[in-house]
Amino acid sequence: MGVPVTDPYHRGSQDIQPHRYPAPLDALEVALTDDVLVVHGGTPLEGRIRVRGAKNLVSKAMVAALLGDSPSRLYDLPKIRDVEVVRGLLGVHGVKVTDGDEDGALVLDPANVESASTDQINVHAGSSRIPILFCGPLLHRLGHAFIPDLGGCHIGPRPIDFHLQALREFGATVDKQPEGLHLSAPNGLHGTKFALPYPSVGATEQVLLTAVMAEGVTELRNAAVEPEIVDLICVLQKMGAIIKVHTDRVIEIQGVPKLHGYSHRPIPDRIEAASWAAAALATRGHVEVLGAEQADMMTFLNIFRSVGGEYEVTDARPPRLNDPGQEGGIRFWHPGGELKSVALETDVHPGFMTDWQQPLVVALTQARGLSIVHETVYEQRLGYTEALNSMGANIQIYRDCLGGTPCRFGRRDFKHSAVIAGPSKLHAADLVIPDLRAGFSHLIAALAAEGTSRVYGVDLINRGYEDFEAKLADLGAHVERP
Incomplete structure (x- = not known):
């Protein structure tokens, strides 16, 4: 078994500077801001909306298309x-990325993968942390890669130390330059063995996208096993990868010379x-979410019911003769x-997802008594x-680990x-x-x-919520752009 690598959420013994949430806008900033939504509150949300493919999977599946020698369809x-x-x-x-033959479909043709200039990458990279996952595929296809400074949400320091160390384990060299990181693989990439000190989703994705075409076998211990990770493994397996998911968070990847x-x-x-x-719970409403699946939400559904919310799962029914079928989903109501x-x-999967806690906390403000939320995934997510x-x-x-077992943040003054x-x-x-x-x-x-209320910076929500303003209108919310 290899040597455990640096915790991807921390910088070893280095000090972490806490992230500060934005201060309220002053009068001049408010006057100059048009990224605002006016919300007339107090109306229960009622109606039906639909969710599509998972944000935390689709972008990684798009990157995986780089590894193929023929077009992919998502x-x-x-x-x-x-x-x-x-x-x-x-x-x-x-x-070459083109729209597919149905709404929400893309065709990704990697026949002519080439290097991109620093300026070209910077046009896009500032608003996402996804460029770091391009490293493995580009090293396989081109023998080199460039990564600029990374963006993403400010929910605590998320250094890329692990990603770089993992790539070095595979045989990559990293040259740090003022404009970013230049990576190369003069002797190719080779399988390795190592363990994560924490089952990081991003770290696991990095290993998967790099190991599938690395020479030899890679063994990753303490890997993330979120549903989106499993779905990414399904994508790679469809491409010709050989990936075994063992018990106790162990993933074994046998490198192959070619993927399609x-x-x-x-x-x-x-x-x-x-x-x-x-x-729906916070507004005392009733919302049906078409496309939602029970299996991947079991932990959330247990808490939702414990709080006092109700839900009903509707199974999908495939089309048949004289029957158009039915899309499945889940109805949620107060x-x-x-x-x-x-x-x-x-916690990491199958625990209660960190991205579930912020919306649920709003509903918990309406619950009688004292609710406790112990955040163990990101150290700066309660601001x-x-x-x-x-x-x-x-x-x-509080800085203490309340309501659960002590976690890795308990002694770090977070x-x-x-x-x-x-x-x-x-x-x-x-609100900002x-x-x-x-x-x-x-x-x-x-x-x-x-x-x-006036909510400033709402365009940021478009990063992860499709047509959220249209969906709000479908649910009867009274919102408008000034």
Whole structure:
């Protein structure tokens, strides 16, 4: 077994500077800002919306197309900014990306993969952290890769130390330059063995995309096993990869010399589905989420029911003679009466997903008693609660590991546990969105609050929520652009 690598969320013994959430806009900034949504709150969300392929899978599947020697076809992609970013990055690297024969489909042809200039990559890379995952495929196809500074949501430091160390383990060399990182593989990439100190999703994706064409066998221990990871493995297996998922988070990849294109319909977005469920609960509404699947949301559904929410799973029915069939989904609603407080902690799959906690916390402000949320995945993900408190919520955050077992943040002076006292009557406020998932929680709070709120920076929500303004209108929300 190889040597454990650096924790991808920390910089070893180096100090981590806490991320500061945006300060309120001053009068001049407000006057100059048009990225704002006016939300007239207090109306229950009622109706039906649909979710498409998972944001955390589709962009990685698009990158995987680089590895094939024939075109790939990907279906049911959401129209979100992250997809456009990856489409642009693939384009500047010579991949021909065209719309498919149905809505939400793409054809990705990697026949003419080429190097891209620093300026070309920087046009797209600033708004996404996905470029780091291009390294393995580009090293296989071109023998070199360039990675600029990375963007992404500000939810705590997410250094790429592990990604670089993993690539070095495969045989890559890394040259740090002022404009970014230049990587090469003068002797090719070779399989290796190592263990993750924490089952990081991004780290596991990096290994998978690099190992599938590395010479020899790669063994990854303590790997992430999220549904999106399993779906990425399905994509790679369709391309000709040989990947074994063993027990106890061990993944074994046998490198192959050649991969071909794939045709794939991704799993639905369980984060978006849960976000709309939390919105239904917080607004005392009733929302049917078509496309949502029970299997990947079991942990969320247990908490949703424990809080007092109700749901009903509708199985899909395929088309038959004289029967158009039916798309499956899950109906979520507030049954009336009081919600109940809960204690939960976020964790890697199959635990409670970190991206589920921000929307649910808004609903927990309406539950009677004290709810406890212990965040164990990202060390700086509770700063958004300041905005909820400004709206009348009663949330205290602590450095201690509350409501669960001690985690890796407990001794590092991070405020990563929250106590929510409720129920609280929320009132309208001016809000500034700090990151994608917190942004949707702010939006839910504005919908649940009495009065009219102005939510600034809402375009950030487009990174992960397709046509969210149109979906809000379909659910009867009273929102408008000024």
